[in-house]
Amino acid sequence: MASLQAPCCYSSGSQTSLPARFNIRQDSFSASCLRAIVDIRSTPQPLSISGGSSLIPSFLQCSSFSTSNSLDFCSSFTVNASSSGEDLSEKIDSGVERLQQIIASRKEEDLRERILSGEFSVSSSRSRTKKIRKVLMKWGTFGRSLAFFLARYERNYLVQQAKKVPEARGDVRAITGQPFFIPLYDLYLTYGGIFRLTFGPKSFLIVSDPAIAKHLLKDNSKAYSKGILAEILDFVMGKGLIPADEEVWRVRRRAIVPALHRKYVAEMVGLFGRAAENLCQKLELAANNGEDVEMESLFSRLTLDIIGKAVFNYDFNSLTRDTGIVEAVYTLLREAEDRSIAIIPYWDIPIIKDLSPRQQKVAAALKLVNDNLNDLISICKRMVEEENVKFDEEYMNDKDPSILHFLLASGDDVSSKQLRDDLMTLLIAGHETSAAVLTWAFYLLAQNPDVLAKLQHEVDLVLGDRMPTMEDMKKLKYTTRVINETLRLYPQPPVLIRRSMEDDVLGKYNISKGEDFFISVWNLHRSPTLWEDADVFKPERWPVDGPDPTEVTENFRYLPFGGGPRKCVGDMFATFENITAVAMIVRRFDFELALGAPPVGMTTGATIHTTAGLHMTFTHRHRFPIIPVVEESAVTTINENGSVTSYRPSNGSTKISNREGQEVKK
Numbered sequence: 249m250a251s252l253q254a255p256c257c258y259s260s261g262s263q264t265s266l267p268a269r270f271n272i273r274q275d276s277f278s279a280s281c282l283r284a285i286v287d288i289r290s291t292p293q294p295l296s297i298s299g300g301s302s303l304i305p306s307f308l309q310c311s312s313f314s315t316s317n318s319l320d321f322c323s324s325f326t327v328n329a330s331s332s333g334e335d336l337s338e339k340i341d342s343g344v345e346r347l348q349q350i351i352a353s354r355k356e357e358d359l360r361e362r363i364l365s366g367e368f369s370v371s372s373s374r375s376r377t378k379k380i381r382k383v384l385m386k387w388g389t390f391g392r393s394l395a396f397f398l399a400r401y402e403r404n405y406l407v408q409q410a411k412k413v414p415e416a417r418g419d420v421r422a423i424t425g426q427p428f429f430i431p432l433y434d435l436y437l438t439y440g441g442i443f444r445l446t447f448g449p450k451s452f453l454i455v456s457d458p459a460i461a462k463h464l465l466k467d468n469s470k471a472y473s474k475g476i477l478a479e480i481l482d483f484v485m486g487k488g489l490i491p492a493d494e495e496v497w498r499v500r501r502r503a504i505v506p507a508l509h510r511k512y513v514a515e516m517v518g519l520f521g522r523a524a525e526n527l528c529q530k531l532e533l534a535a536n537n538g539e540d541v542e543m544e545s546l547f548s549r550l551t552l553d554i555i556g557k558a559v560f561n562y563d564f565n566s567l568t569r570d571t572g573i574v575e576a577v578y579t580l581l582r583e584a585e586d587r588s589i590a591i592i593p594y595w596d597i598p599i600i601k602d603l604s605p606r607q608q609k610v611a612a613a614l615k616l617v618n619d620n621l622n623d624l625i626s627i628c629k630r631m632v633e634e635e636n637v638k639f640d641e642e643y644m645n646d647k648d649p650s651i652l653h654f655l656l657a658s659g660d661d662v663s664s665k666q667l668r669d670d671l672m673t674l675l676i677a678g679h680e681t682s683a684a685v686l687t688w689a690f691y692l693l694a695q696n697p698d699v700l701a702k703l704q705h706e707v708d709l710v711l712g713d714r715m716p717t718m719e720d721m722k723k724l725k726y727t728t729r730v731i732n733e734t735l736r737l738y739p740q741p742p743v744l745i746r747r748s749m750e751d752d753v754l755g756k757y758n759i760s761k762g763e764d765f766f767i768s769v770w771n772l773h774r775s776p777t778l779w780e781d782a783d784v785f786k787p788e789r790w791p792v793d794g795p796d797p798t799e800v801t802e803n804f805r806y807l808p809f810g811g812g813p814r815k816c817v818g819d820m821f822a823t824f825e826n827i828t829a830v831a832m833i834v835r836r837f838d839f840e841l842a843l844g845a846p847p848v849g850m851t852t853g854a855t856i857h858t859t860a861g862l863h864m865t866f867t868h869r870h871r872f873p874i875i876p877v878v879e880e881s882a883v884t885t886i887n888e889n890g891s892v893t894s895y896r897p898s899n900g901s902t903k904i905s906n907r908e909g910q911e912v913k914k
């Protein structure tokens with residue numbers, strides 16, 4: 249993972265506890281307000297929301313959504329809420345949910361209509377003086393000269409405008425309350441592959457065109473930095489690989505990439521299997537007890553356990569216990585996400601920075617994590633000093649195969665601050681992204697039983713009841729396609745961030761130094777002009793016997809791991825991690841979305857989260873016996889001239905080869 253979201257959408261609300269949702273977004277905050285209003289006025293009186301309506305607009309104002317809609321809802325809500333007890337609180341909850349859904353869907357519709365009506369359009373290539381010129385033409389020679397002058401002026405103006413990137417201008421509130429990449433999609437359908445989005449004094453260039461994305465990420469990548477992303481992540485990643493500037497990045501990338509060699513990744517497949525087995529045991533318990541499980545938080549814990557061990561040989565064991573360090577890591581992750589979508593950099597405001605309890609908690613968490621990392625670095629340094637193993641390309645310590653151990657054993661000459669930054673970056677990059685991919689993969693599988701059945705069939709044949717190995721990764725081809733397709737529909741992160749460091753030309757447009765770019769991977773991956781059935785989950789779109797899809801095979805319309813020099817270093821690691829977890833779970837369980845669970849909506853952080861978790865019901869699978877595929881042998885006959893005829897009974901095909909084994913025409 250690398251990029252976080254645009255700092256333009258929501259004000260961050262209060263926080264949830266561990267770890268499924270890291271922010272309470274504006275809508276859920278609104279819902280909390282409503283719940284609070286209801287609580288204050290609670291039973292035994294029949295509830296009257298209209299009396300509290302002065303509070304309601306205060307949160308609905310934010311949604312550019314008419315108050316009458318909400319009051320319609322509230323009046324029906326008043327009637328429903330006049331019963332008592334548990335029944336009442338259930339009704340309140342479902343009322344709150346309904347309100348949230350209404351707000352979200354009305355806002356989406358509303359915004360779509362406004363975009364289509366051209367409300368956000370600034371420039372237009374249509375003539376605006378035609379009518380005036382027509383009138384002027386009737387005013388004799390003077391009028392005709394004036395009309396001629398006006399036409400020439402307008403033509404020059406339009407030529408100049410054509411060189412400018414199309415611009416959409418609006419009120420920041422128009423896109424609040426929903427994941428910010430959703431309105432960007434509607435704007436993309438209206439304005440095309442590159443447009444400027446202007447909110448007050450701030451403007452961003454939104455890119456949804458594969459050729460421009462390739463230019464920014466690969467062909468002219470040197471001219472682009474990580475911009476605001478580096479500023480936002482500074483507190484936790486410092487000069488780690490993701491935010492690092494060119495100079496630091498070059499040195500650190502060269503040191504870190506070799507640590508993820510094939511032997512290391514093969515060893516990690518064992519780790520993925522063991523961690524996934526811990527998760528399966530939790531699911532087993534839930535299946536036995538008939539309890540629903542919230543999978544987003546479980547996947548978050550699974551991938552935290554994996555990345556802790558893989559990067560610095562630390563057992564978070566978050567699937568089995570909650571410790572201070574796990575809580576501290578989540579505090580930092582949450583803070584990074586909140587900062588990425590904050591309207592103002594509240595963390596830089598002196599009084600807030602020093603006195604806010606939340607910022608104090610962040611500082612304490614950072615200290616705890618850094619102290620732990622320092623301890624781990626010291627322990628690892630001692631191990632390296634004591635060992636007597638020659639360092640080579642595929643160096644790995646069997647007791648501690650971590651990336652940290654590799655870096656120290658390689659003699660990497662680096663300050664402990666830089667090493668800490670690198671480790672934190674790998675921890676964050678490798679944790680949230682994989683958790684999000686697994687969450688959305690299971691969401692999609694639950695709704696596509698045909699895909700699930702095909703997947704289970706493959707896993708049964710390839711793995712049976714064995715633990716997965718590196719060799720299996722190549723054989724689990726359909727499982728890989730399921731992951732590829734999940735990453736297309738739910739790219740993590742959905743937007744990549746860049747800033748131009750010099751003037752540049754993008755197609756017919758001149759771009760100045762200092763422009764902020766959002767490359768919308770979401771738009772690229774769901775573009776109706778780039779994909780057939782763009783919104784449909786179809787792992788078959790890439791044949792299993794073809795190459796794995798990457799940004800190269802798909803010419804930058806598909807960017808699951810970015811592209812160019814800043815491409816993800818953990819792509820193979822993450823793909824195998826996801827394949828292993830999916831395979832281990834689906835071979836053992838059937839599953840579906842839990843009945844009565846909240847609808848699975850999207851919300852943005854660094855990655856795409858669910859709004860209220862992914863609640864699922866797991867049941868034990870009734871498995872059919874595994875029938876191995878028997879390699880079919882052909883019947884061969886040696887002919888008089890020494891050539892060989894081979895015949896396959898199953899399809900009746902005949903092949904003739906000469907003495908040298910080369911196929912010859914019949």
Ligand code: HEM
Nearest residue numbers: 249250489490677678681682740809810814816817818822
């Ligand atoms: C499914 C899981 C993952 C996804 C979807 C993913 C996605 C990405 C993407 C899109 C980028 C490019 C960001 C940009 O250009 O701004 C990136 C960069 C990066 N990722 Fe991943 N990633 C995943 C897992 C991992 C893992 C497991 C690790 C570490 C073990 C990792 C480490 C990194 C690092 C260090 C970078 C920065 C590379 C650089 O700037 O040189 N990622 N990732």
